[in-house]
Amino acid sequence: MDITGRKLFVKALQEEGVDTIFAYPGGMIIDIVDELYKTEGMHVVLPRHEQALVHEAEGYAKATGKVGVCLVTSGPGATNAITGIADAHYDSIPLVVFTGQVSQNLIGNDAFQEVDIVGMTRSITKYGVTVKDRKDLGRIIKMAFQIATSGKPGPVVIDIPKDIQTKSGSPDYPDHVDIRGYKPNETVHIGQLKKAFKMLRHAKRPLILAGGGVNIARAGDLLVEFAEKMQIPVVTTIMGKGAMPTDHVLYIGNSGMHGKYASNKAISECDVLFSIGTRFNDRITGDLNEFAPRAKIIHVDIDAASISRNVVVDVPITADARLALEKLAEYADEPMDTTKWMNQIMKWDDEYPLDMRRDRGLCPQIIMEEINKAFPEGIVVTDVGQHQMWATQYIDMPAGKKFITSGGLGTMGFGFPAAIGAKIGSPDKPVVCITGDGGFQMNMQEMAMAITEKLPLVVCIINNRYLGMVRQMQQIFYGKRYEITYLGKELDESGKCVAETEEPEYAPDFVKWAESYGAKGIRVTSVDEVGPALVEAAKATDAPVVIEFMIASEEIVLPMVKGGNPISEMILK
Amino acid sequence: MASKMKNRWIALYVENQVGVLAKVSGLFSGKSYNLQSLTVGTTEHEDVSRMTICVTSDDVTFEQIKKQLNCMVEVIKVMDLTDVPIHMKEILFAKIKKIDCLQKQEVYQIANVFDQGGSVEITDIGEDSILMECMLTERRNNELIALLKKQFKHVEVVRGGAVAIESISTSCR
Numbered sequence: 076m077d078i079t080g081r082k083l084f085v086k087a088l089q090e091e092g093v094d095t096i097f098a099y100p101g102g103m104i105i106d107i108v109d110e111l112y113k114t115e116g117m118h119v120v121l122p123r124h125e126q127a128l129v130h131e132a133e134g135y136a137k138a139t140g141k142v143g144v145c146l147v148t149s150g151p152g153a154t155n156a157i158t159g160i161a162d163a164h165y166d167s168i169p170l171v172v173f174t175g176q177v178s179q180n181l182i183g184n185d186a187f188q189e190v191d192i193v194g195m196t197r198s199i200t201k202y203g204v205t206v207k208d209r210k211d212l213g214r215i216i217k218m219a220f221q222i223a224t225s226g227k228p229g230p231v232v233i234d235i236p237k238d239i240q241t242k243s244g245s246p247d248y249p250d251h252v253d254i255r256g257y258k259p260n261e262t263v264h265i266g267q268l269k270k271a272f273k274m275l276r277h278a279k280r281p282l283i284l285a286g287g288g289v290n291i292a293r294a295g296d297l298l299v300e301f302a303e304k305m306q307i308p309v310v311t312t313i314m315g316k317g318a319m320p321t322d323h324v325l326y327i328g329n330s331g332m333h334g335k336y337a338s339n340k341a342i343s344e345c346d347v348l349f350s351i352g353t354r355f356n357d358r359i360t361g362d363l364n365e366f367a368p369r370a371k372i373i374h375v376d377i378d379a380a381s382i383s384r385n386v387v388v389d390v391p392i393t394a395d396a397r398l399a400l401e402k403l404a405e406y407a408d409e410p411m412d413t414t415k416w417m418n419q420i421m422k423w424d425d426e427y428p429l430d431m432r433r434d435r436g437l438c439p440q441i442i443m444e445e446i447n448k449a450f451p452e453g454i455v456v457t458d459v460g461q462h463q464m465w466a467t468q469y470i471d472m473p474a475g476k477k478f479i480t481s482g483g484l485g486t487m488g489f490g491f492p493a494a495i496g497a498k499i500g501s502p503d504k505p506v507v508c509i510t511g512d513g514g515f516q517m518n519m520q521e522m523a524m525a526i527t528e529k530l531p532l533v534v535c536i537i538n539n540r541y542l543g544m545v546r547q548m549q550q551i552f553y554g555k556r557y558e559i560t561y562l563g564k565e566l567d568e569s570g571k572c573v574a575e576t577e578e579p580e581y582a583p584d585f586v587k588w589a590e591s592y593g594a595k596g597i598r599v600t601s602v603d604e605v606g607p608a609l610v611e612a613a614k615a616t617d618a619p620v621v622i623e624f625m626i627a628s629e630e631i632v633l634p635m636v637k638g639g640n641p642i643s644e645m646i647l648k
Numbered sequence: 649m650a651s652k653m654k655n656r657w658i659a660l661y662v663e664n665q666v667g668v669l670a671k672v673s674g675l676f677s678g679k680s681y682n683l684q685s686l687t688v689g690t691t692e693h694e695d696v697s698r699m700t701i702c703v704t705s706d707d708v709t710f711e712q713i714k715k716q717l718n719c720m721v722e723v724i725k726v727m728d729l730t731d732v733p734i735h736m737k738e739i740l741f742a743k744i745k746k747i748d749c750l751q752k753q754e755v756y757q758i759a760n761v762f763d764q765g766g767s768v769e770i771t772d773i774g775e776d777s778i779l780m781e782c783m784l785t786e787r788r789n790n791e792l793i794a795l796l797k798k799q800f801k802h803v804e805v806v807r808g809g810a811v812a813i814e815s816i817s818t819s820c821r
Contacts, residue, residue, distance in 0.1 A: 197671050198678045202721045204667070222721060256663060256724045380715035383708070 077243040080212050081110040084173075084240070085117075087216040087248045093144050094118055095499060097132045099125050101148020103175030103188065106240040108146075120499060120528060123520040125152050127492035129159020130518065133168045134496030137479045138454055138504075140293070142223055143496070145172040150188030153234075154195070158486060160230045161199040165483025166314065167291055169228035171219045176205060178238040193234050201229035202257075206236065209244035217252045226259025227378045228291060260377060263394035263402055271349070271373040271390045272406045278347035280369075280416045281307045284330065286359075287314025287482065288352020288376060288396045295319060295474070297400035298351070304407040308420055310338040312353050314482040317472040327420055328429070331359040332636045333464040336645055337424035339636070342367050343643040344419075351375040352396040355385040356483065357638075365641030375399045427634070427647050429468050435627045439537060442605055442624050443469035446507060446535065449609035452476050453505035454497045458490030458514035461543035464632040466509045488517030491534060495521055498530045505533070505613065512538040512562060512581070512623075522592045522619065531615035536623045539630060540581055547631045551646070589621035597622045651707040655684060657729040657736075657812055658714065660699040663722040664690055671720060672699065681705065681713055685786070687809040696724065700736075700811045702786075733815035737767075738808055740782040740789045745802035752778055754799065762792050786810045 078086075084107055088096065095118040100108045111119050122128040125147045132143030143163075147156050153174040163170045177186045182205075193203040202222045206212050212235070219231040275281050289298055295318040302309050302325050309319045310330045319326045328335030330342055342348065348370040353359065355374075360366040366386060374388040375396060382391040392399060431440040443465055446455070454477040455470050457463040463480055472478060479497060481489040494508035515536050525532060539546075542560040549557050564580045586596030595615065597608045599622055612620035634645040662668045669688055676683040684702040691698045703713060710730075717726050744755055755770070755778045762768045762784065772779035782789060789807060796803045 193667060194670065197667075197674055207666075254721060257721045378719070380712065380719050384712055384715075387708070 076246065078246040080209055080235070080240045080242050080244065081106045083212055083244070083246060083248065084216070084235070085110050085114050086246070087213060088117070088144065089114075090248050091142070091220050093142070095120065095135060096144045096146055097122060097128045097135070097496070098146035099128055099148065099152060101150075101152045101175060101188070103149035103177060103237050104146060104152075104173075104235075104240075106237065107173075107175075107235075118499075120524065122492065122524050124518065125155035126158045126488065127518040127521045129156050129163065129170065129172065130486070130489050130492035131496035131499070131521070132170055133159065133163050133166075133489075134456060134479055134493030135500040136168050136170060136496075137493070138477060138497035139500035141500070142220060143168065143170045145170060147172070148175040148188065149177055149192070150190050152188075153190055153192035157196060157199070158484075160196055160232065162481055162484040162486045162489060163230040164199040164201070166287065166481065167228050168230070169223040170230040171216075171223050172230055172232045174232060174234045176234045176236040179207065179236045180238070182236065193232060196232050199230070200232050203232035203234070205234040206239050209239050209242040212239060213245065213248045214252055217249045218254060221252060221254070222257060260379070260393050260395070261398075263399050264392060265402065267390060267392045268394075268399065268402055269406070271375075271392060272403060274371055274373060274390060275305070275307070275347050275349055276411065278345075278411070280344060280346045280419075281305075281411065281413065282341050282345035282348050282370075283307050283309045284312070284342065284348055284350040284353060285309055285315040285318040286312040286351065286353025289315055289318040290352075292352065292377075292395050292397040294352075294397035294400050297397060297404060299323065301400055301403055301407055304404070304410065306410040306413045306417075307349070308341065308413065308417060310334070310341060312356070312359050312482070313467050313480060315353065316467055317476060317478045320474045321472045325417075327424070329467050331642065332361070332638070333468065333632050333634065334642070335424070335429055335468070336427035336634055336647065337420050339634075339642040339645060340423045341420050343369070343641075345370045347371050347373065349373045349375075350388075351399065352377075354378070354381040357385070360385060361636050361640055361642035361644075365643065431630070431633075435629065437600065437602055437605070437624055437626045439465040439626055439630055440469055441602055442535065442537065442626070445605045445609055446509070447471045448606065449613055450505050450507050450533070453507065454479060454494075454501060456480070456490055456494035456497055456506065456508045458508075458510035459485045459487045459544075460511045460514055461539070461547065461630070461632050462509050462511045462537040464544075465537070468632075470509075487514040489514070491515055492518050492521045494532055494534070495525050495528070495530060498532050499528065508532060508534045510534060510536055511543060512536055512540065512585075513542045519588075522589070522594060525619045526592050526594060529617040530619060531617060532619040533609070533612040533615070534619055534621045536585055536621065537626055538581065538585070538623050539626050539628045541628050543628075543630070544632070546628070547635075550629075550631065551635075552637070585621055585623040589619070594618050595620040598625065599623065600625045653704055653706055655702055655704055656710050657734070658699075658701040658703070658717070659727040659729050659812065659814075660701055660717060660723060661691070661725040661727075662697050662699060663724065664695050664697040665722060668697070668722045671722060672701075672717070675716055675720075676703070679716065681709065685809040687811050689811070700809070702810060727814075729812055729814065733817075734812045735815060736785055736810050736812040737783050738786045738789050738810040740784065740792070740805065740807045742780045742782065742793065742796055743777060743804040744780070744796060744800050745777040745804065747776055747778065747800060747802075751800065755780065758792070758795060758799070762788065
């Protein structure tokens, strides 16, 4: 018997095992929304803005390893989602985003709330299509899930015109769709892998650079095993953080623009660099001509297009990180003698360890250390900015702990909704959101949803009253001209923000603000309040706790590599 | 490291669907690849289109272009025709206007020189203008246009972009 498109839509989600969907209603998806009303066992959550909605789905996907499913209406609903889609694209997060569309007889008329969302998102999706025929609906939804989750994961946009939702057609939902133009790599070239291993084996100063691909492939355990067997030190990218426990003796730290001195030195001095699951983003490499200048480079990545794009490599291997490491484990025989090399790295680390001065009151490093103590496990989610870099530098990652952050697109406003999504996906794990006063305000409306969903999240706002990352650049490279980076209430007479004046009041009052939603608010202004506030926050059971940490505006993220400079040239003090 | 910039040719099999041309051309504009020409038409299979793409790039960029094209779900096959024997033709119409009898004769002469067994024809003629239809290689068409522009003041040109197909290899002949 034929069924409507809206019924098939729900059936498809059920067959895909979807139990949570992030949805914001509107005229062009009201039929599907109505169908969801009649569906049992589907948790439909209502965010307060479509950008946040997509970030929530991202956080959910990252926390659970499942697909994040989004449903938004046409027009502004769809355009609001674009930033989130782009974020998922650059961080390879599997999402299926369903957008409503005006009926087909209206498409092209500049109808009310009509936009060409497939066209708009073409360069930031893995695949996107408007369903033009009811008979294709099942096949297209199946394709969307297959494409989003296989190979290098990513977002897929499926645009469903209103008439397709109500039209009757086949009730069948396929088990599998053969897509002739899409063949994700599921093998690894053994010859190349052997060559890579031989090269690594003969190295004097070998180094592993692990990126987000290792986390996506859930291959951290294999990475650790391989590094241990061979005694090779490991550095990570920001997205690779957590691939190896941070307290492991072979783990050095993050590399790149705000990486550890020892990590960047190790990259600059190593003779074989085994990189896996990274696309050599410019934030990692700095000046490409000076990146790993002494090294032969092995590059394992699932995406052939990421290999030899930025960095020309000696041994390219197109493969999933987990598969490559599984095969490599077969060759790993005896440990290499890397004692001298490790000692050298340790020496660099002793010379310039990650350490902030603690004489300016509440120091970000202390906050991160206390977060480590109060939340030794669970999920840490960050927003984007200085606090994010401090978190990547100082947050401990024991095995099993997760770190979720917006790396590729660097989307302010990501953190809070992503943390909400992570908590919805992993209700039993503690979830801590580390955010800044700027980024938090970009999606703070989601507090309403966190309250209605009764989510005991801990939100740590690192408040320096500035858009700190830009302020830091203004401080160092732009003569302290703090144009439009000050977020406090008052400016000086000239209308400019002045660095050294006493801090005027801040708006909003985050404590009162949190309380107005029914959340708990705590303001921390001194070092000895940090630990107790976090302990108190950890006790929350059914509502978020917002802790505002008042830090000095002058705190900057160090070390730092100026954009485009070699990563060996670090500003350390 | 940087290799020579030169024209390179790709034959691209894609799904014959709405939006695929936009996606492929969008890749070139979005990533600042230097697209020279792109033609598209259906193939012997009605659900498959074939594009002939000419791009100016160095080796590294060209490799990246091929990989990026391969990533697209709608792309079925990428064939590099740069260094293989191919047959390639481009259609060109040239209208030469405001000319006298003598100049018309000159156009006929030029057509004769460029003609290779019917590849250049005079297809229309009026009181003071002539329409020339050419089926030549892109390079030959370039040369013809350059010559026409040099000889005559009023030249209107429309060209279709090149299409290319691999030669039948000598062993198969």
